[in-house]
Amino acid sequence: MALEKTWRWFGEKDNITLDMLRQMGVEGVITALHHIPNGEVWSVEEIMKVKNAIEEHGMRWSVVESLPVSEGIKICADDRERLIKNYQQSVRNLGACGVDTICYNFMPVLDWARTDLHYKLENGGESMYFDFPTFVAFDVYILKRPNAVEDYPAEIVEKAKVVFNSMSEEEAEKLAHNIIVVTQGFIDGVINGSIPDYKALFLEFIDRYNGYDKAKIRENLKAFLDDVIPVAEEAGVRLAIHPDDPPFPVLGLPRIIGQLEDYEWLLKANSSPNNGITFCAGSLSARKENDLLDIINKTAERIHFVHLRNTHLLEDGSFYESGHLFGSQNMVKLVKALLKEQKRRQTEGRKDFNMPVRPDHGIKMLSDYNNNYNPGYPLIGRLKGLAELDGLMHGLENNI
Template sequence: MAFEKTWRWFGPKDALSLAELRQMGIEGVVTALHHIPNGEVWPVAEIMKVKRDIEAHGMRWSVVESLPVSEGIKTQSPDSPRLIKNYQQSLRNLGQCGIDTVVYNFMPVLDWVRTDLHYLLPSGGEVMYFDFPTFVAFDAYILKRPGAEKDYPTEIVEKAKERMQSMTEEEAEKLAYNIIVVTQGFIDGVVDGSTPDYKKVFLSFIDTYREIGRDKLRQHLSDFIQAVVPVAEEAGINMAIHPDDPPFPVLGLPRIVSTKEDLEWIVAQHPSTANGINFCTGSLSIRSSEQLTAMVQSVGHRIHFLHLRNNVLLPDGCFHEYGHIHGVVDMYAVMKALLQEQRRRKQAGRKDHRMPVRPDHGIKLLDDFKRQANPGYPLVGRLKGLAELAGMEMAIERQLDESGH
């Protein structure tokens, strides 16, 4: 039994139409109501408008990615009760419309981070790159966050100084804009690109976490899970938290969804199957590539959505993305463990036994250079990845059938 093949679609403004997704063999669409401001209720009418459009093209709205968790919920600001109430109502409305999987994350201020959105591979393709010393240069010397140098290893700080000395003012400004605005703008980032002094606004968001360490942020996540999972369960929705990207502290902010232990802790916060995981091999492999199959074996029963992609790890905590089946991730072992989990669910009679999967990010290739797309979301590169993953999946399924497992 194959995974459900899905594709992230950014709505009517996406360069790809729903009709084109259908031509590609996509079964399920992964999207969100990007036009609804963070913290506001998603109306039934708006949900149904998107759902009907997807179904009119022979697919289903498989996953909401994402229903954003407002910063006020993460910090438990005075407005948190209203934001929680709105989140709960959005879940009820999604359940009423037949949506069964919702992704969210609990990363403070900044979602995924890269320092180079156009890293050139020897093949001529382009991927996204995270250079740790360059990021520290951004944090300590461009953003000028107070005390930033103390949050990173001494050798990395020294290299960050060298990076900074070699940058022009234009390069430094571009780096800051890419990190704060470009990579975040299409995923409900906290800072609008039209903000005049966007770095100052960004620093103010970071400052709200001054008294929130790892343990306190964990407690806030636990409180959020307790508040929304019973509502999601009643609405027939599985919640799936996305791991931190990268899975280690940045900007002095805690990260709490980065390791096998973190995932086990999250699952333990509520016994409902609705309290689950968005298993992203790209994010988790940066520090725990050898533990990915162990993660599946430990929390596989709570995995509700799959992001499959790969990385190349470099010295000094640097890495770059690298397609889907080649890299640090043993994709064969991971997919085999996930397919075995899927079979166990079917045998147990679970209605949610079939897991949706999407090729996460991809190498910019061929006609991708002529197309407009959000960072990390090329057409050809992702379609190549989907085909590679589907081929590997078919071979593993055949092997499992023949071995009786």
């Protein structure tokens, strides 16, 4: 049995409709209540509006992505108690409505980062690119974060200086706006772009983590799990943490879910089977030391949700998104391991055997250029990825 084919849908404002998803063979929808501010309770009424709309189109609401973890929880601010109670109630309400899996992340301030949202591939398609020297140029010379130069290798800082000196003021401003606003605004980011001096506000958010190292953020994540997982168990809901993207430190911020040792820590920090992971091949593959097959094999029992795409890595830590099947990772081996785990669960009689999978991001192509899709989320490029992954899964099924 193939993994459940799902699709990330951004609600009624999404140019891609539920009617279209049904025509494409999507089985499950990945979405969130994007209209509810971070930290507020998701009511049963609002959850059911979305759930009913999805089910009326013959699909199910497979995974919530995401129920955002507010910054006040990540740093244990004065309003943490209120935010935790609201999060717990949202989990209860989702469980009561029959929505059983929540993808979330614990990334400080910045959810994900790319320096080029329109990177041209050789075939004419358009992808997204993280150029390490360009990102450092943003941090050191455009954002001007205090002491930022100390957080990067000297050779990268030198390259960053060359990159910055070649930029016009307009290009520098566009880079900052893309990193802080454009990539974050549609996923419940901390800054929506309505503030004129968004760079200053971004620096304020970063400064809140002054003195926080990896150990401290781990401590706060464990406290979050200890407060929320018991509620999730009672509600019949599984939590699946998404890895950091990219999975290495940026902006002087601690990154705590980016490699196998982080997952091993996470699963020991709270041993409940409801405390699990989102296996995101794209994010994890951006760190060259990561052995993704090893990560699957050693965390298999706690994989609740899957994102599949590939990347092409460069020597200096840069990378670009190379589609779903081909790149630095052997997608055949990864999908085979995931199918094997799902079959093992079925054989054991587990009710929660399924691991929903979605094509994560996609190459902009063909009529995608005629529509204003969210960065990384074109229609045709993702549909191509869905078809490729579906074919790969069905081709492997009889060999598991």
